[in-house]
Amino acid sequence: MEKQKAPVQKNEMLTLTFEDLTHEGDGVGKLNGYPIFVPYALPDEQAKVKIIKVKKNFAIGKLIEVEHASPNRVEPPCNVYYQCGGCQLQHMSYTMQIDMKRTQVTNSLKKIGHIDNVPVHPTIGMDDPWRYRNKVQIPVAAKNGELITGFYRKRSHDIIEDMDRCIITSEVNDRMVEAVRSIADRLGIPAYDEKSHRGVLRHIMVRTGEMTNETMIVIVTRTNELPNKKALIQELKDTYPNVKSIMQNINSQRTNVILGKETKLLWGDAYIHDKIGDLTFAISAKSFYQVNPPQTKKLYDKALEYAQLTGKETVIDAYCGIGTISLSLAQQAKKVYGVEIVPEAIADAKENAKRNHIDNVEFFVGQAEKVMPWWTAQGLQPDVIVVDPPRKGCDEALLEAMLAMKPERIVYVSCNPSTLARDLRILEDGGYETKQVQPVDMFPQTNHVEVIVKLVLKVSN
Numbered sequence: 001m002e003k004q005k006a007p008v009q010k011n012e013m014l015t016l017t018f019e020d021l022t023h024e025g026d027g028v029g030k031l032n033g034y035p036i037f038v039p040y041a042l043p044d045e046q047a048k049v050k051i052i053k054v055k056k057n058f059a060i061g062k063l064i065e066v067e068h069a070s071p072n073r074v075e076p077p078c079n080v081y082y083q084c085g086g087c088q089l090q091h092m093s094y095t096m097q098i099d100m101k102r103t104q105v106t107n108s109l110k111k112i113g114h115i116d117n118v119p120v121h122p123t124i125g126m127d128d129p130w131r132y133r134n135k136v137q138i139p140v141a142a143k144n145g146e147l148i149t150g151f152y153r154k155r156s157h158d159i160i161e162d163m164d165r166c167i168i169t170s171e172v173n174d175r176m177v178e179a180v181r182s183i184a185d186r187l188g189i190p191a192y193d194e195k196s197h198r199g200v201l202r203h204i205m206v207r208t209g210e211m212t213n214e215t216m217i218v219i220v221t222r223t224n225e226l227p228n229k230k231a232l233i234q235e236l237k238d239t240y241p242n243v244k245s246i247m248q249n250i251n252s253q254r255t256n257v258i259l260g261k262e263t264k265l266l267w268g269d270a271y272i273h274d275k276i277g278d279l280t281f282a283i284s285a286k287s288f289y290q291v292n293p294p295q296t297k298k299l300y301d302k303a304l305e306y307a308q309l310t311g312k313e314t315v316i317d318a319y320c321g322i323g324t325i326s327l328s329l330a331q332q333a334k335k336v337y338g339v340e341i342v343p344e345a346i347a348d349a350k351e352n353a354k355r356n357h358i359d360n361v362e363f364f365v366g367q368a369e370k371v372m373p374w375w376t377a378q379g380l381q382p383d384v385i386v387v388d389p390p391r392k393g394c395d396e397a398l399l400e401a402m403l404a405m406k407p408e409r410i411v412y413v414s415c416n417p418s419t420l421a422r423d424l425r426i427l428e429d430g431g432y433e434t435k436q437v438q439p440v441d442m443f444p445q446t447n448h449v450e451v452i453v454k455l456v457l458k459v460s461n
Helices: 094-111 171-186 229-239 293-307 324-330 343-355 368-377 396-405 417-429
Strands: 013-021 027-031 034-038 046-054 059-068 135-143 146-149 201-208 215-221 243-250 262-268 272-276 279-283 314-318 335-340 361-365 384-387 409-414 432-440 450-457
Touching (some): 013 059, 171 215, 171 229, 279 343, 293 384, 293 409, 293 432, 335 343, 368 396, 384 396, 396 417, 409 417, 417 432
Parallel strands (some): 384 409
Antiparallel strands (some): 046 059, 135 146, 243 262, 272 279, 409 450, 432 450
8 A cells, every 4th residue: 555645845835724723832724634733823824834844644834924914913022032932922912822721721621531521711811911920040151251141042052142031021030130140241250161061150040029029049050169259149239139049059960950959048048938819938949939929829719719618628738839729728728738749848838837827737748649548547538639730740649549538629730731631531530520620821922821620529329
C-alpha cells in the first residue's frame, strides 16, 4: 500500500483560512482536512503562510501576511512580543483570551476525562490584565563590556537586548532589575558566561508584596563571593526604601535551573510580606507564592465556596505550600491539616499560622500519598479534601488515598487542564461526581489557565 503523502511541502507558500485555535493559542487552518498550525493566526482570518515543518498528520506554518484580519486581532503593546515567547496571546483581544481558556478546559474534560455533562463556567478574568506579576527572574549577560538584562529569545539563550520592561510584571520589579543591573555594571561585577562557566552574576530575581509594596531582591551568582557586595547593598538600600530584603542565591552548577540550593541574607529581613484578603503571609526567596495576588483572592474565594464549610468540618489540604489555602480554609473550618514535601515551606506555613493567630491548623512534612494513609490509620476522617498539585497532576497513590478516605467533597485546584481531566476521570470512576468547573485567568497574555473543580461523593443506593 502506497504511503499517503502530506498535501504540503516544506517552504511552500499558500493562503489559508483559519477556523480554530490549539490549546496553546496557535491558529488552525485545514487543507483538504489536513491541519496546519500557525502561531499568531486567529480564527476567521485569511493569511499568507509559509510551511516550515511537515509531518504525516499535520504541518506547522509561519504567518507571513494577514490578508483578512479578525476583529479580535489587537496590536501587542510589548515591543519585543514576537521575539520573546514569554507571552503567547498579546495579539488576541482579552475577551477572546478568556473564551479560549474556557474552551481549552472544556475540550480537555471531554477528550481526556470523557466528562461532558458538567458546567464549565466563563473564565474569571481581570479588569486590567497587565502588570500583574509580583515576581520576575531575569538573566544577565555581558555585551561590549557592559551588563545587559532581558528575557531570552524564543528557543535560544540569546538575551533580547532592546528589552527595558516587561509589561506583565509590576513596574516596581522592572525598576529594581534595572537598578541592580546599572549598579552592578558600574561596580564592575562580571556577568556569568554560560559557555565558559565563568563570571559571577547569573540572574536578578525580584519579588514584591502587592498589598505591602515590600520588595525582595535576590542576586543569583555562580560564586560564593559577590564582588563589591557592600557598595551594591549600600546603594540599593539608600536609594530604594521599599527594598526590605537583599538575598544572595549561589548556583555553581552548569544548569538551566535558576536557583541553587544555598541562599543567604545579605541585608534586611529574610522575608517580605503580602496579604490575601485579611491574611498576611511571609514570603522567602524560594517560597511558592502565586504570582497574581488579585486573581489568587478570587481563586481562594471560589475554593471556599466549593468547600461549603460551616465551621464543623475537618479539612485536608494536600500540597499546602506555605499555607495560603490552608489558612483561608481554617477561618471557616473546625480543623485543617496541611501536608507538603518541602520542609522550608512547612516551616513558613507554621509561621504564617502564628502570624495570623490561627490555631486550628496543623502542618506536616511529607508526601501526601504516604501521610494520608497514616492519618486514616490514626482515625482521621476528613469531610473535605483540597488538592493543588503541580502541573504533572496528582500522584496515583494520592488519588487512591483520597478515594479511600471518602470525604464528602473534594476541591481540586489545577494549573494544567490535561492532567486535571485525567485525574477527574479516576476520581469519578472511584465514586465522585464532578459538579462545578471554574477557570480562572491567573496568567493573562499567556496560554496558561488555572481551574478549580468541585466534586461530591455519590450517594450509595
